[in-house]
Every structure is written in structure tokens, then in C-alpha cells.
Amino acid sequence: MIDHDIRVLGDETHYRAANNVFRRALLNGPANDEMWEVLLESYVPGRALGVFDGDEVIGSAQSFPSSLVVPGGAVLPMGAVSRVGVRADWTRRGVVSALMRTQLRSLRDMGDVAATLRATEGGIYGRFGYGVATRGRDLRVSRVKAVPRARVEGRVRVRPVSEVGDGEELRALFEEIRGGGRGGGSGEGRGEGRGEGGRPGVIGRWDGWWSMHLKREKEKDPQVVVATGPDGVDDGFAMYRVERSHTEKSELTVLDLWAGTPRAWADLWRYLLGVDLVDEVVAHLRPLDEPVELLLVDPRGCRWESTSDETWLRLIDVEEALGRREYAAGVGVGVGGGGDELAVVLGVRDSLLPENAGSYRVSRGGVERVEDAPEVVLDVAELAAVYLGDVSFAALAAAGRVEVVGAGVGAVGAVERADRLFAVGEVAWAGTYF
């Protein structure tokens, strides 16, 4: 194994060199000076790492200070990992492996309970303990076919993009809808949202995300609309862009859509499906359970085109992450007691952060580390995949990705108990690309 020279980057020259390495690795040219001004704002001290060959940066990775809403509504501090790249003449020599090891340790030291990323390729991150924890769907609606069953109930108003400014209004609405800030200790940052906020998996947006996102989108002439309820209170927003074509189809792309109430959600979609001269409305990576077709007279007007992975999640402090979520939310009266009848002992493997390895007894009442023999053994990457309820233990067991210890009725029971504990009421979704 090569002993790579990894350093925490701390000045603009190194940030820019690292950014160039990343952009080149993605087969792009370097950012121009104007773009760089905006990118620079997203570098947070202590969160950018570089691998050096002498004075040259040959690999890098960084993270942003984000957070994660977990089942039950608690908000955990989370690092949003991005800009991972290795110079082409240094690949397959262990550079990213070394970076990932160092980054995980440093995120843990900074108090992040989890890390998340969006992967360019699905084969890279499983080995570092990341698992697919949320997925999203792309949809395409034929506007001509898509006659809504009802009209907008409240009010949806266009906000001139010049008035959106640095996004303060959208940011405030987003925070309220998502139901939390960047919470740390128990209870903190829960920030109960109005209406239907608090979907598990939703991630926090940091300052640099907003400035970069607004700058990028403003260049493409987006439209912003804000939904207002009958009570006069704003409770949702959407950002979209229209590409008008006289020869092909004119397409409206939904860039962002957040609603704090079912009415705001339906109103925003009804508005978007009613913009004149648009032939098709498209949206990418929307929640798997978003029922757009139910708004239409003819549900076939809406086509769900593809499903892909959205969140790759890494649990960095397994005890804290397991301890902060809620279990068996859907299991009602009649199960009774402290929920011990559903308890299961999970055996977690983690070669990169060995302090996470061991047995955890999970029940409706909570989580504790135990010395007991595990009933279900799994890698930390598989634990991330079940953590927000995106996949079941049964599915992982069928694919041979968790080990059920013992055989017969008891062993089958352990998988069932685990699935009943980890089930969630609302499909998890992150909702932010970075």
C-alpha cells in the first residue's frame, strides 16, 4: 500500500487546485474566474482534503455541513461528501481509498453522525461503507393529456427572479417545510414544520449550496412560484425552467418543488401542468411515492420513466444513528409493552471505523450495545440501506447481503422483527442534488 501524503486544505490556491483536479476527473475544464468566486464560498475550513505528489494536488475530496431527517423527525449532523476526484495518471493506486479512510475519521471527529453523497458510478462507494438509502423517479407528463381533476385551491404566485435575491424567502420556506435545521444534540434542530414536513431522508442545504444553486439556475432564466393557502400563509414553492421550441416539444423542467401541506403540493403541480404553450412537463429524482398521476383525469398522462439511486449513505457513528431514529412507527395498539417482543440483535461489521463493529439490540424502546450473539449480521453499508426504510432486511437476506444466524423459525423471525422495527410511514427522499 502506498503511503499517500494527505493534507487538510486551508487556502484558496489549494482549494482551486483541488477543484481543478476534480473537474478534470469529471472530464470538464477548470472553472472560470467568475464561477470560481461562487465555488470558493462552498469551501468550509477543515472539510477539504487533498492528496499531494510533492507540491501538486493529485486527488481530493471535500464535504459540506449538512444534516439528515431520520424516521421519527430527529435531525442528525451529516457531512455531504462531494468533489471526489483523482488525477487520471494516479488512478487505481489507492488514492481514493486513502482519502475515504481519512475523511471518515475526520467527519467522525467533527461530530457528523453520517455522511452522504451522490455517486457518479455505482461501483465506487460500497467498499467504503456507503449504501443506497433513498431513490428517486423521473417523470414526464404530457400537458395536453394531463387535464387536472381540480383547479388550484389556494393561490400560486410568480416571484420575479430578480426579487428572489439570495434566496432568503425560499430558504426560510424550505427550512420550515423540511422540519429542522442542522440539529446536533438531543431535541435540538427538530424544528417542527407546519403540515406534512419531516419526511425521512431529507437533507439540510448549506449556505454554499444556495449561492451556487441560485447562481447556476439564474443564468438559465428560471421561474419561481410560491403557493399560499386560504389562510394567506405561504406554504410551498417551486422553481422551473421552460425551453420553448417551435420544431420540437416545448418542455417545462421542474427544478425544485417543496410543499408543507397536501394542498400546497397539489396546487403547485396543478399550476405547473397548466402553463400555456408547454407540451411536456418533466421532473427528475422525485419521491417514489409522489402521486402526480392521481391529480389527473387520465392518469396515463403521467409516465414514470426511470428510478435511480439518490442518496448513498454512510453511518459514521452507528450507535448514535440507530439510537436517534424511531422504530415500528406503524405498529399500533396491541403490540404493547416496551416493544421487547420485536427486539432484534444486529451484528454490525465496519472495517474502516472498527469502533462501530459489534452487537446492537434494537427494540421499540430504543437501542443499546450488547455482548449478545447477533441474530442478523450485516455490513455497515447494508445497515445504511435499511436505515431510512428504503430496502427491507428480507430483500437483503434474499440477495445474500445479510447473514441470518441460525436456521428455522427463530431465524426467519429475526428478519421479520427487524423489518417491522425499521418500517417507515413515508418513503424516504433527500430532495437535494449537490
Ligand SMILES: CC(=O)SCCNC(=O)CCNC(=O)[C@H](O)C(C)(C)COP(=O)(O)OP(=O)(O)OC[C@H]1O[C@@H](n2cnc3c(N)ncnc32)[C@H](O)[C@@H]1OP(=O)(O)O
Ligand atoms: C461523491 C462524488 O464526488 S462522486 C465523483 C467520483 N469521481 C469520479 O467519478 C471522477 C472520475 N474517477 C476518479 O477520479 C477515480 O477513478 C475514482 C475517484 C472513482 C477512484 O479513485 P482511485 O484512486 O482510482 O481509487 P482506488 O485506487 O483507491 O481504488 C479503490 C478500489 O476501488 C475500485 N474502483 C475504483 N474506481 C472504481 C470505479 N469507478 N468503479 C468500480 N470500482 C472502482 C478499484 O479497482 C479498487 O479496488 P480494489 O481495492 O479491489 O483494488
